[in-house]
Amino acid sequence: MKEQRVAVLGPGSWGTALSQVLNDNGHKVIIWGHTEDQIQEINEQHSNKRYFEEVILDEKIQATTDLAEALKDTDAILFVVPTKATRIVAKQVAEVLDHKVRIMHASKGLEQGTHERLSTILEEELPAELRSEIVVVSGPSHAEETIRRDITLISAASKNEADAKYAQELFSNDYFRLYTNTDVVGVETAGALKNIIAVGAGALHGLGFGDNAKAAIITRGLAEITRLGVAMGAEPLTYIGLSGVGDLIVTGTSVHSRNWRAGDALGRGQKLEEIEQNMGMIIEGVSTTKAAYELGLSLGIDMPITETIYKCLYEAAEPREAILNLMRRESRPENEF
Incomplete structure (x- = not known):
């Protein structure tokens, strides 16, 4: 691929x-x-x-606070802003952008209130004549490892396969490999909802539970994510791919994950306000839990793990007792969806 000019927002x-x-x-x-x-x-x-204490970036990577400067003559725009800022930034881009570009995003979450996916927000706010189909760049990836060029495999999903292939070629190299996907709903919901399960996995660790419990919440969490995603129009097989089980494993088992660390602190008895203050960065799983809980209720989807984490985060439920209540639920077949 010839050299592309890419504006990275965030x-x-x-x-x-x-x-x-x-x-x-x-x-x-x-x-x-x-x-x-x-x-x-x-x-x-x-x-x-603030994020990488010992990393030196190439001098060719430049930064600006001037959005017009960032977007001038750009071939592609990559949104990597927090979920709550996506619509705001998209509106700002729409006011400044004066030519058609490829639009990609690499954030994970659901918008509060509307419960919309990020690609839907971008479609709503960016005029169709100024953009491609949205490409979602998502999968099992810790920035702390990618920045040191550790091997990373993720997905590029778009309704338009050519746009997905553009992102695949744009990013892929010897340590960073992308697979294309056309199931945007599946890839986005998997990326957003796994953060909820990661909070729960961290809480189990903070409470002192072991690997059995970790395996349980990841496996049953994946079933819960799949139920909601399929109800929203996703393909079931997406959830056993990189953006599904892959991202869930990496986020639900690692100290690199803010969501896991937040859950761990919750399990150790810290309050949400204290956890957010100490983290100093956005914990997407916290807001996504609320959005997914509300969305599940509106669609009539059974989401017991999400409901339990919601009660711990927003209703001050005691985590250990909440887990026991989850374990005492009525027995049912494993493959019941």
């Missing part, structure tokens, strides 16, 4: 790691953010120490 850990991948592939990368000190650090010190 200088967080994943936005920074993906910027390095794109730069390694010979593309021109400009990162957009609104925090002056952070943008200045990227440009002058070639680092982003």
Whole structure:
């Protein structure tokens, strides 16, 4: 692929790691953010120490707080902003963008209130004449490992296969490999909902439970994710792929995961407000739990794990007692959907 100019919107850990991948592939990368000190650090010190203490970025990776500058002559835009900021940033892009580009996003969550997926938000806010079909870049990936060029395999999903293949070629290299997928609903719901299960897996660890419990919540959590996703129009097989079980494993078992760490703190007795303050970064699983719980109720989908985590996060339920109540539910067949 010839050199592409890519605007990466969001200088967080994943936005920074993906910027390095794109730069390694010979593309021109400009990162957009609104925090002056952070943008200045990227440009002058070639680092982003809030997320990566010892990583030095290539000098060719530039950053700006000027959205118009970031979007000028760009071939593609990659949204990597928190879920709650996606609609706001998309509106800002729509006001500035003056030519057609490829649109991708690499965030994971459901919007509060509307319960919409991120690609739906981008479709609503960005005029069709200025964009491709949305491409979702998602899968089992910790920024802390990608930034050091550890082997990572994820998915590029779009309604249009050509757009998915564009992202595949744009990102793929010797350590970062993408597979195309046309099940946007499946890939997005898998990426969003696994954060809920990761909070639960962390809580089990914080309470002192072992590997048996970890395997249980990941397996039954996957069944729960699949039930909701299929009700929304997803393909069941997507959930046994990279963006499904793959992402659930990596997020539900690792200290790199903010969602797992948040759950671990919850299991150790910390309150949500304290956990969020100590984390200093967005914990997507917290807001997604509320959105998914409400969505499940509206669709009539049985989501006992999500309901339990919701009660712990939003109704001050005691985690150990909540887990015991989950274990005491009426027995049922394993394959009942």
